[in-house]
Amino acid sequence: MDGPAAANSGHQGTAMALAPLAHVLWTRVMRYDPSRPDWPDRDRFVLSNGHTSILQYAMLHLTGYDLSLEDLRQFRQWGSRTPGHPEAGHTDGVEVTTGPLGQGFANAVGMAIAERYLRTRFGEDVMNHHTYVIMGDGCLSEGVSHEAASLAGHQKLGNLIAFYDDNHITIDGVTELALSDDAVGRFEAYGWQVIDIGDAGEDLDTIEAAINQAKADTERPSLVIIRTHIGYPSPTLTDHHSAHGLAFGAEEIAATKEIMGLPDESFFVPEEVKALYTAAGAAGAAMSAEWDQRVAGSAMSRSEWDACWAGSGLQGWDSDLPTFDPGSSVATRKASQAVVDAIAPGVPGLIGGAADLTGNTGTALEGLGVQGSINPGGRQIYFGVREHAMGAALVGMAHHGGVIPFGGTFEVFADYMRPALRLAALSGAKAIFVFTHDSVGVGEDGPTHQPVEQTMSLRAIPDLTVIRPGDATEAVGAWQAAMASEGPTALVFSRQGIPVSEGTSADAVSRGAYPVNDVESPDAIIIGTGSE
Template sequence: MPIPHHPSQTELDTLCINTIRFLSVDAVQNANSGHPGMPMGAAPMGYLLWTRYLRHNPANPDWFDRDRFVLSAGHGSMLLYSLLHLTGYGLTLSEIKQFRQFGSHTPGHPERGHTPGVETTTGPLGQGFGNAVGMAIAEAHLGARFNRPGLDVVNHHTYCLVGDGDLMEGVAAEAASLAGHLRLGKLICLYDDNRISLAASTALSFTEDRGARFAAYGWHIAEVADGNDLTAIGAALDSARAETGRPSLILVRTHIGFGSPHRQDTFEAHGSPLGAEEVRLTKERLGWPTDPPFLVPAQALARFRMALEEGKRAEEAWHGKMAAYAREYPAEAAELGRIIAGTLPPGWEESLPHFTPLPKGISTRLASGKILAAAASRIPEIIGGSADLNPSTYTVLPDGGDFQAPSAVAEDRQGAVGPVWGYLGRNIHFGVREHAMGAILNGMAAHGGTIPFGATFLAFSDYLRPSLRLAALMGLRVIHVFTHDSIALGEDGPTHQAVEQLAALRAIPNLTVLRPADANETAVAWQMALERRGGPTALVLSRQNLPVLDRSPLAPADGTKRGGFVIREVKGGDPPELILLASGSEVSLVLAAEERLRANGVRSRVVSLPSWEVFESQPREYRDAVLPPGVTARLAVEAASPLGWHRYVGERGGVIGVERFGASAPGDVVMREYGFTADNVCRQALRLIGREGEGA
């Protein structure tokens, strides 16, 4: 017997909702792969949100003041693809039919930049939730910076659809805690509370009171007992939009695989096609034609396509407001246009400090702090912070103020870095939440209008690696400052001493890793990071002081822009018999070793390789000029795992690296005990050229 349409739904509502359901079901069945259950259960809330609440223009997915929608439960991608197709984003029905096929615009999980209208790449659960928090932070900050009385030119909501798996993940818990503290009232999360995970019922693993948990975080909570009740969902959304002082979680009790006679409320509906017979039975039960597949009734399509005209009017109204804004605040309007375009202020690089040669030197983390402060004084869209490590990572913006809820300005703010500026502040205190920090930075970058940065120790980059990987996949301009980069950090010991992390970061496609050798190379590295628009950058910096190199006999620090360069050449122009390679803090070490080798008659070239990724992007002719194929005696020195270095030293070369965990002792002692001395470099170099046992 067919299921009658819900009392809260008109016949047109039901037709539209079932169109979403069966586009999803048919696409999954056609691909013989995917997750049909979530779109079937969540279709009513998706329909209501996209047709009555979401302010968007399908004809211009990049309109800046649009509402953002994040499908954090990315496995339910066909829900999003159905909505994008139906509302007119240019995602054709033929693309729906190519769901999960090579080269299609409907991949298994939503991908930013690949499908029009997809705000962020989701699939790894909890990430989209964290991204949504970042988007809400960006909106709040830009609104505080640019809005004027009667002219709210940045004023939109961030909506996020989450599932049970999202709320199980620790990254979501971290992000939710911070969002509640920051009182992000324009963040609204719809929770698809179907109580089924991929493997079983959530009764086996997830029985906490989710509403009470989020209430404790400081969130507004609303509950909808029936996921098909459009009236109740609408009332909950209205209450969430009215609550401006807290983010909102709406718990919507849904049924996974709704309408399926044998799969509804079972884990079988989560991650597998229903099967041809079950598809037929489900269509019959919901009163849907069993043939043809991919049916889009004209009446339903007309209702969805109203989004085009409504979106056009909304965007035109915004442009009208922007025109009035530009007349009254021309400088601010020009600045807003610049940051929306993602360009940097002209001449900003003139602010970067230059460091005079200094044998004792300074740490690259301290130099980085000075550089960041100088750059931020000229680039106001730089905003970020650390995972409670500002005093150690030197990532405070001295004149930036603390990013806090405006109502916190009047409260006791003991220990604040500087004046509390509400949402205008640029110092974000992420707390000890590295993973949420990474996901939030991604959301801020995806939103646009900000250049976000975050900082922690290099050893703890593992905590945010999933977010960093997604930033690389999406090509987001996010800057990560990783300090305390090796065993040289000393007494904190092996738990804090990075060993394998450099190799792990270098393995991520589209992540640029920069490990500068001194303060001036650090300035160049920051310039590269800020100018890079196609992906994230990791700045890997020392805790210990490093000499500020005298560049008069060496190559300029600008060589960093090529990723690898000859920093010291053989005197007299003779060809080298040995090449010494290093990155970061070990460059000064191999320069000292080269002086000894030269005194012993060894013709050595020193090559600095601050970024393998940038070096590999150079023309073959340049790379061969730096590392001549005919010179096979090569020794690389880096206080990290040697993994990967053999691509540069070859079979005959050697690597002085770290192949075990560190130790707790003063940093210079640890480095000496692990073989990072000029004596050992000379010894290993002489062995490579067949002069083993000679002094140097």
């Protein structure tokens, strides 16, 4: 209550209702080391309903992350370490940037895929953890939640555990105004294990038992449904839709604290509470130290492990890149496939596919196995016609670390995944988005499939590197630039054949622009980009 009240902005009620679940996760269940927030084998936690960020910040502070009580006092202030929604790379302990509802849930699906792939490739002794994600009715109302849940169920991601905060409240009023879905039936139809603990949002032991039941099912992702009461234990705002936002003034906060047996003192933390959480966080140091010993004694390929976590390739990964003869006609999407064929053996973290357009977009990983429960070490992902979930999953995979995820679709369908692209750019996720069929050269498919404004709109996203090569030689350079980048890259390729030009250079692509035909005193300067 105190953080949003001090900021005069924020969301109090949901954080209050979810506090028991957060307590169980951070003190009884999750494996993490606050002194080493980037420990590769930590459990991942995602707050998909990111407006509830004060809850996550409170847990991070209490358990010993580098987040002080003064940081909590600066909640939602300019330049603070506790922004209104969690931001990856800004606050230790925050795995992904969430805010637009449903994105975090789909990010979590990607994280679970990345973990399973790495566990299979390098062994359970060095990679074996869970991804936990909290979401609300807003997340489940967004279309991306269907795509992501369907993908996770098909993939049988037993290392993914989601919590549905079923509080029956929206900003407008009760959820029944707009939502009558059967969440249990919906997720069971996706192939999830569903554990509905009913009105047990305050029962710590029941919550813990449900999580343990979820962990025991290694063949299916699990959804734990918890009927919570927003704003509890407020004497007047519990279960009221106004508690979603900034509803608690000084009198309401004081009355609620009295019920809880707390003094009317802002940001007060009882010593015994701080001691309990500090001990829970400190236990992670021993876990990560034991992990170091297992890594040291592992028979895995250390060079492959290091390449994966560096987001790069093995030595010489780019030594056999394709070349193309000037004057030949090659579609840049086909040149891209040739690059993928050449680099995949030397880049063990390269994993991805397409939204039911693998061959069309040049995103095949021939002979490297299909990622799934039958072959969890496979690197070819068939995302299905789920562009939005694919984009968000790529972001989650990138932030998990250890992989370089890529995904392809027609450029016109970039519109289906724009929220994920924007969050990739905001959070600096090293993911590669492959967009093909980049112009009216799509031809017979007509205007619905001809991207006219898409490339411009992609370039308008800050910190998204957009490369549209002019021929096959530049397509090679585009992939080199994407591999070297520390953030997201959109590669835009043609459907139709394009003549390979004299003077184009793969190495020069990373410069953004370069002269192909340079004269001393030009009468005009002609600038070209892409296939036109």
